Amino acid sequence: MTFLVSDNTSGVHPDILAAIVRANAGQAPSYGDDPLTAHAEQLIRDHFGPQAEVVFAVTGTAANVIALATLLRPYETVLCAETAHIATDECAAPEHFTGARLTTVPTRDGRLTPDQVAAFARADGSPHSPLPRAVSIAQPTELGTLYSVADLQALAATAHAHGLRLHIDGARLANAAAALGTGLAEAATAADIVSLGGTKNGALAADAVIFLDPSLAGPRRLIQKQAMQLLSKGRFVAAQFVALLEGDLWRTNAAHANAMAARVAQVVSSVPGAVIAFPVQTNAVFATLPVTGGPSRTGAALDEHAGAAVELARYGGGGAAGLPQRFMAAFDTTEADVQAFARVLHAALIG
Structure with a gap:
């Protein structure tokens, strides 16, 4: 997972x-x-x-x-x-x-x-x-x-x-x-x-x-x-x-996590109505996602199809209406992980 x-x-x-x-x-x-x-x-x-x-x-x-x-x-x-x-x-x-x-x-x-x-x-x-x-x-x-x-x-x-x-x-x-x-x-x-x-x-x-x-x-x-x-x-x-x-392990790990976060941001941006809340400069992506049948149903759909688990952000969604989320990449996040996340996200929010 x-x-x-x-x-x-x-x-x-x-x-x-x-x-x-x-x-x-x-x-x-x-x-x-x-x-x-x-x-x-x-x-x-x-x-x-x-x-x-x-x-x-x-x-x-x-x-x-x-x-x-x-x-x-x-x-x-x-x-x-x-x-x-x-x-x-x-x-x-x-x-x-x-x-x-x-x-x-x-x-x-x-x-x-x-x-x-x-x-x-x-x-x-x-x-x-x-x-x-x-x-x-x-x-x-x-x-x-x-x-x-x-x-x-x-x-x-x-x-x-x-x-x-x-x-x-x-x-x-x-x-x-x-x-x-x-x-x-x-x-x-x-x-x-x-x-x-x-x-x-x-x-x-x-x-x-x-x-x-x-x-x-x-x-x-x-x-x-x-x-x-x-x-x-x-x-x-x-x-x-x-x-x-x-x-250079410290830099290799960090640079990879940052790069994977940039890919996650691309995936999120491809969802109609999604808004990236803050500049994606490191390994964190804050966004608001459009809701499908209400925020609880949207969040449950993401978790239920779980290739990717997500967390409600306490920091707000940049003023956009929708479901605020935080996504974090790590040194061991892979391109395959991001692709799986994209499938889950699109299935949950686009169908």
Whole structure:
């Protein structure tokens, strides 16, 4: 069965599985003091610069919590888009662990603007309101849209001019870099801390928190431990990043997922009355589909004929009437999968 509901439904890339098996040979020091973890850390420095410090985690939520806990005190607040994963999909974990507040703002396409950052930064100094401290963005956004390098530079310049820090949720940073034609560091230009995702790019359970400003990195392992992410057998997470970063696997996987999403968008666009809600720039396709006999019947038809499972999008459908949907491609989505999806979609909506 082909699932386009999420890139979390994919398997693990064979090269990453092989790396985990190799890491299983013999014994190694625990809690990240092993040679494989040191190698993964060096590979991250090769990509992000010699100043980068890193800790590993097994979920993207944990990576975001560690990053934000480094930046925030309980009387502070972080600005993010109202569609941000940290605001909508992490069960208030950032607020629970930091004690700080998330300040959310509406956006046109998931991207914050320098003007929004500047407005957020203008605190009146009152003890009745939390103090602005940081800005958190996703690259790409939860709507699949991208910040260009110039966008990032402008956003970071505004944030830093007002004494704010910039965190990037890079759960799909590889997809952004592949789409922009840049390296990972360039796709996260001017950030202070990056949450780098591996899980959505073919890994089993592997995310990292990268401190690009080393002055922030001092308490990283203490916060990692408090967040329950200091793994006794951390080499198995490190092995996955070695497999992704030592060569071009991270880019190959991401570029393929992006290409398959573009094909999915072509299929959706071929349905009369379907509307693509946001530019398809990475591996996500948001669309509104015409309904046949009502939204519930249309959704059931898609599921019943299931070559492709779909998910109702919480982000709206770009203003078009119909059934809002999100389709996600992954590193293991194939052209045959897309063709099967096309048959299901056309059978359900055209007949």
